[in-house]
Amino acid sequence: MAGRTGRALVALVLVASAGPSGVMPWVRPAQAQSRAAEGWRKEFDEVCGKTQDAMTLPTAELRALVERCDKLAPVVQGLGEPERKVYAKRLEGCRNLYAFVLESRQER
Amino acid sequence: MRGLLPLVLVFAVGIPGAARSEQTSGKKRRPLPPEYGRVILDKQSAKAGVAPVAFDHWLHRAKYTCRLCHVDIGFAMAANGTGVRAADNAAGVYCGACHNGRRVEGGRKVFESCNRGAPGDQKATCTRCHSVGKSVVPEVDFVAFTRAFPKGRFGNGVDWEGAESLGLIKPVDFLEGISVPRKSMAAQKDFALTPRQKGMPEIIFSHEKHTVWNGCELCHPEIFGAVKKGQVKYTMGEIFDGKYCGVCHVSVAFPMQDCQRCHARPVQ
Numbered sequence: 001m002a003g004r005t006g007r008a009l010v011a012l013v014l015v016a017s018a019g020p021s022g023v024m025p026w027v028r029p030a031q032a033q034s035r036a037a038e039g040w041r042k043e044f045d046e047v048c049g050k051t052q053d054a055m056t057l058p059t060a061e062l063r064a065l066v067e068r069c070d071k072l073a074p075v076v077q078g079l080g081e082p083e084r085k086v087y088a089k090r091l092e093g094c095r096n097l098y099a100f101v102l103e104s105r106q107e108r
Numbered sequence: 109m110r111g112l113l114p115l116v117l118v119f120a121v122g123i124p125g126a127a128r129s130e131q132t133s134g135k136k137r138r139p140l141p142p143e144y145g146r147v148i149l150d151k152q153s154a155k156a157g158v159a160p161v162a163f164d165h166w167l168h169r170a171k172y173t174c175r176l177c178h179v180d181i182g183f184a185m186a187a188n189g190t191g192v193r194a195a196d197n198a199a200g201v202y203c204g205a206c207h208n209g210r211r212v213e214g215g216r217k218v219f220e221s222c223n224r225g226a227p228g229d230q231k232a233t234c235t236r237c238h239s240v241g242k243s244v245v246p247e248v249d250f251v252a253f254t255r256a257f258p259k260g261r262f263g264n265g266v267d268w269e270g271a272e273s274l275g276l277i278k279p280v281d282f283l284e285g286i287s288v289p290r291k292s293m294a295a296q297k298d299f300a301l302t303p304r305q306k307g308m309p310e311i312i313f314s315h316e317k318h319t320v321w322n323g324c325e326l327c328h329p330e331i332f333g334a335v336k337k338g339q340v341k342y343t344m345g346e347i348f349d350g351k352y353c354g355v356c357h358v359s360v361a362f363p364m365q366d367c368q369r370c371h372a373r374p375v376q
Contacts, residue, residue: 044288045288045289048288049288049289049290050290051290051323051324051325052290052291052292052293052294052323052324053291053293053294054324055294055296055324056294081196082193082195082196082199082201082202083201085182085191085196085201086181086182086201086202089182090179090180090182093179093325093330094325096325096328096329096330097324097325097328097329099329100328100329100333100335101328103335104335104336106335107335107336
């Protein structure tokens with residue numbers, strides 16, 4: 001009885017510590033990392049997915065895209081090699097294109 | 109006899125002088141059609157004790173757009189500018205984005221580059237790429253591959269644009285897991301550039317043709333950074349030196365000798 005109660009208590013404590021995510025504490029860091037990894041790649045695809053439309057995007061949107069690129073840059077720099085090298089260059093390319101279009105509009 | 113002396117002196121000095129002039133004139137041998145677009149990569153190879161890589165653009169450009177490799181995969185526009193390492197390829201980036209032994213192209217698995225086998229291992233495929241100085245027979249023969257393509261005057265001797273318009277090549281622009289999903293680009297207008305040399309036909313630049321293969325970010329702002337028309341005066345000297353148009357049209361795209369391809373609008 002004590003053994004059964006003890007086991008039930010342990011199970012209760014574990015479930016409680018999992019929290020709303022339902023993930024056990026020792027799993028959480030890895031899963032959080034995975035979510036963060038998915039997050040940066042989703043943001044990267046969104047910001048760099050508009051380069052084809054750069055010439056037709058409103059100026060405000062271009063500025064916002066440049067800002068988003070600048071916010072994403074440190075996240076990309078924190079990736080392991082060789083992803084850091086590849087995606088840093090790609091992000092720089094997107095950002096520079098948007099900045100180039102903005103600058104060309106200012107010159108007109 | 110005295111009259112012959114100057115002639116003897118000319119022969120004694122003139123011919124070696126001419127030979128010196130040729131040696132110092134900086135004339136390079138024009139590459140053969142299969143060689144045009146060859147890039148030698150040797151940032152790490154010699155240090156690692158392997159032969160440098162001889163990368164021939166013609167096969168890849170027939171299958172993939174410039175943008176896919178130079179934007180999505182991230183190769184630099186200059187030889188040795190990327191700093192590719194075997195570990196990078198083995199990790200699935202750069203060459204390894206496709207050359208991973210799993211990706212299928214044309215019904216065949218693309219061979220794995222920089223696999224874990226030692227150079228002497230039968231499974232190793234090092235010399236397929238690290239081939240400078242080695243007699244390696246390419247798997248795909250240039251003549252057979254390009255036999256049906258419309259001919260060009262220079263470079264590879266192939267009219268690549270013509271080959272695409274005839275549907276003989278269909279360069280892929282998207283790689284799952286690598287490329288960013290994008291909408292197709294709106295058609296861009298051609299425009300004319302007035303040459304500095306009077307009497308030269310105007311340059312008709314086709315944005316549409318370039319963006320089909322390059323997108324925007326391959327050229328802007330890295331190669332063409334001017335934000336206003338006329339801000340930068342491009343010179344043929346700089347272009348021949350590999351700047352601006354010459355980033356591509358000296359080494360891979362149709363070469364500068366094909367003047368009429370750009371200087372297309374005659375002087376009125």
